[in-house]
């Protein structure tokens with residue numbers, strides 16, 4: 001590879017993880033090219049087919065907010081100026097947990113905005129850097145091996161909507177951030193690498209979402225979350241987003257899939273564990289039809305366990321690990337991975353960065369651990385969940401977590417720790433500390 005090509009990095013996918021990874025890489029690479037199969041509408045916050053999940057509630061937990069601001073100082077102020085809302089949870093919400101309502105307890109905060117606004121704001125900030133190019137309407141079709149086959153030396157790609165031939169872009173580092181539908185394992189297989197294992201827990205959770213005009217008087221709360229539980233696995237969320245709107249998502253598991261038909265929408269909302277959500281919607285004006293999303297399994301493809309790993313290659317974001325979205329962790333994990341990349345490449349030359357790809361893959365793969373533990377631990381409570389069943393220890397942990405949750409509903413000490421974990425600010429083991437265990441042990445589940 002020429003010295004010129006070694007100074008190039010290619011990122012596949014301009015979603016949240018791709019944009020943030022590109023931003024981190026631009027500190028050490030002469031040129032970063034982000035290849036995105038979709039077209040963009042001039043920096044506007046608009047829906048695009050490559051990110052179908054963007055029409056559903058997307059919250060960024062406080063750890064992600066901090067990571068985003070550390071990577072791109074001032075970006076949260078930009079988002080708020082554009083209409084994003086920071087919400088103290090549960091203080092500024094009505095939140096019915098799988099046990100009871102959270103009442104008078106402190107927690108953490110999250111940023112609520114449409115996923116489109118979040119992405120377009122990041123895109124604008126990142127495209128400002130002269131060394132980053134976003135190549136829209138191009139689809140990556142595979143990887144290019146280096147001559148010695150021990151490295152990835154670039155990608156094959158084609159322009160969409162034209163008859164142009166595929167061509168090659170050489171790079172010292174290729175980062176795949178192509179999301180849930182990524183073909184990374186196939187691409188590696190074609191280069192002679194073993195197929196990595198994928199752990200999977202599927203709670204068969206479905207989303208159905210639509211926009212409403214945000215009413216002038218909001219009844220003393222900014223957002224509402226009525227969660228389901230194993231007795232009634234149906235829930236709903238209302239969050240404020242830019243443009244004076246609410247984004248409302250109904251959630252159901254297994255046979256409780258939420259409808260998209262107008263006539264059934266409010267009926268489903270009325271069937272939750274509380275009437276409060278449907279009452280809030282009764283007089284609100286819908287601004288759109290509902291759309292569904294069903295591919296919500298937790299899946300972790302363990303690239304970090306590969307015995308052989310090519311130099312110059314990294315996988316991040318949903319392409320590496322995707323979560324049941326109901327816990328709201330994917331974008332926070334993507335932000336943490338971008339911070340890890342920034343640390344890992346700091347003070348290193350591109351050739352050295354490419355040589356350390358395996359260590360970097362292991363480092364970014366640590367970021368999903370806590371979110372994975374939370375999502376799969378909770379999902380495996382539901383009998384319809386496909387995946388490994390909890391053993392005796394797992395059941396004891398679930399029982400303990402039920403007590404913690406029940407205590408968190410009304411006990412400020414437990415609530416603070418519970419939300420520190422849920423927002424990924426502290427490790428889940430925090431909840432095993434004696435002062436939490438003592439308070440939780442007094443609760444009935």
Ligand SMILES: Cc1cc2nc3c(=O)[nH]c(=O)nc-3n(C[C@H](O)[C@H](O)[C@H](O)COP(=O)(O)OP(=O)(O)OC[C@H]3O[C@@H](n4cnc5c(N)ncnc54)[C@H](O)[C@@H]3O)c2cc1C
Pocket residue numbers: 012013014015016017018035036037038049050051053056057058059060061138139140141177178179180181182207293295296316317318319325326327328329330331332334
């Ligand atoms: C219904 C739903 C709700 C969610 N809610 C939340 C939430 O509340 N909070 C939260 O933190 N996370 C949430 N998530 C997760 C979140 O969407 C992702 O974790 C996050 O966006 C990171 O994704 P990504 O950038 O890795 O992939 P994506 O956002 O999927 O982006 C991948 C990009 O790669 C492009 N691409 C794919 N293949 C190619 C190719 N071959 N060539 C070129 N480009 C390609 C796609 O067009 C797309 O732009 C939710 C997910 C779902 C499904």
